[in-house]
Amino acid sequence: MDECELKKVGNLEFVCYFQLAMMIIGGKWKPKVLFHLVQHENIRFGELRRKIIGISEKMLIQSLKDLEKDKIVHRKVYRQVPPKVEYSLTDLGKSLIPILSSMEQWGKSYASYFVAKKEKNTKYKLGTIIDNLDEQVKH
Amino acid sequence: MDECELKKVGNLEFVCYFQLAMMIIGGKWKPKVLFHLVQHENIRFGELRRKIIGISEKMLIQSLKDLEKDKIVHRKVYRQVPPKVEYSLTDLGKSLIPILSSMEQWGKSYASYFVAKKEKNTKYKLGTIIDNLDEQVKH
DNA sequence: TTTAATACTAACTAAAAAGTATGTAATGTG
DNA sequence: CACATTACATACTTTTTAGTTAGTATTAAA
Known part of the structure; x- marks a missing residue:
């Protein structure tokens, strides 16, 4: 392991790489979101919401947006009505x-x-x- | 992996085992405290405080107390003045x-x-x- | 024309986590 | 007797995170 000085990757500031990992997968809901993303190749927003009992829509997109920003999750939009959006793990996410x-x-x-x-x-x-x-x- | 229903171990409530792990090692300081506990067989409170730059005494004991409660850390008190307390990882902690x-x-x-x-x-x-x-x- | 479905956004409130500042006990040394 | 040292404890404030409620766009079907 390494020393503890401030580093920066993208928009994330951290001291040790362990912390970086925690920033990406930590929190109340992200682990659960990741759990289901691992289980399904592609999964829709609403599907996730129903599977993750107790999560609000706000927390779900917040988690997904964060993960997307961090290149862990890929978002695929189908231009149709009612809308359809599928989420999946990127290669980085799969790692x-x-x-x-x-x-x-x-x-x-x-x-x-x-x-x-x-x-x-x-x-x-x-x-x-x-x-x-x-x-x-x-x- | 397994389904998501409420489980309980000791005083910790969780849904999946992943979450349980996060509850124990998560947060802002616990990872860093653990990092140093891994590096040293035994380490004193003050030593830890000096090594973990930026941590307050309050946050340090809070982290240590939590880890102790969760059986990750062992606390050894030397009855002397000024006081001396050494912290170390338990077997569970080493795992x-x-x-x-x-x-x-x-x-x-x-x-x-x-x-x-x-x-x-x-x-x-x-x-x-x-x-x-x-x-x-x-x- | 109203309703339903889906994937959101925005404003606000509540709760949890972290930070700050000060205090305490015990005692050996100057 | 004042002071330093060490490992905390307590009260309080600030910041961060999570939860709640309501609303939007689009279009097809009743």
Whole structure:
């Protein structure tokens, strides 16, 4: 890793590259938007809105606009009425997939650590991932 | 990856595991605190404060307290005057290292993409980045 | 002519996160 | 006895982020 001095890429100012990544994928909704963009080659605005429960239209376009500005997402407009707009990951966006899934993976192991500790007080070996974790986590 | 319904682990509520990870390492200062905790086996409060340029004492303990609560960081108090407190990563905290460095790595490739585009207008081969990332992330 | 559908925009409010400024405890040293 | 050192705590303000509500353009169908 590297030292911490102010850098600039495009319109983004940051100190370390880690922070740069966080600026792009961080926040309340962007991770979820990215999640669904990974799942679908192309996805429409309204489809996304329905899939991401709880998101408002404002937050959704805001996230999409940010991601588009950062070259993570591509926006394709079909000139028709009612309008149709499809969103998809750019190549840069697709390069995020490994880190997204490693975070997902880590989140799962983290959760399973607590489940293991709370429910059985067993010693948990870090690095092993409980596959049926979903069943054990409170919904 | 998995569906999006409300889950709970400890005091944290989240929808997908990715989000859980973001809740733990996200924010303005936690990434930087983690960065330095990775670099040092043990590090004192004041040392951290001096290393993380721009952080206030309030933000530093807030970050440390959060990380401690989430079992990422261990706090060791030496009963002496003036006080001495050392912070270190727990095993759970150390398990974060791969994802931290993969984010760092991604941030770097992202930055280099823009540098390449702006400075020479050369065509940048994303494929090589993606391959490198995969190596970083696989564990 | 009204309505419906879709993908937004804009103005405003509320909540969360971060920043600032000051205070505290404990004690060894000058 | 004043002062310095260290690791915080507390109250308060500012800034950032998110949420709410309402509105727009376009056209085809009822």
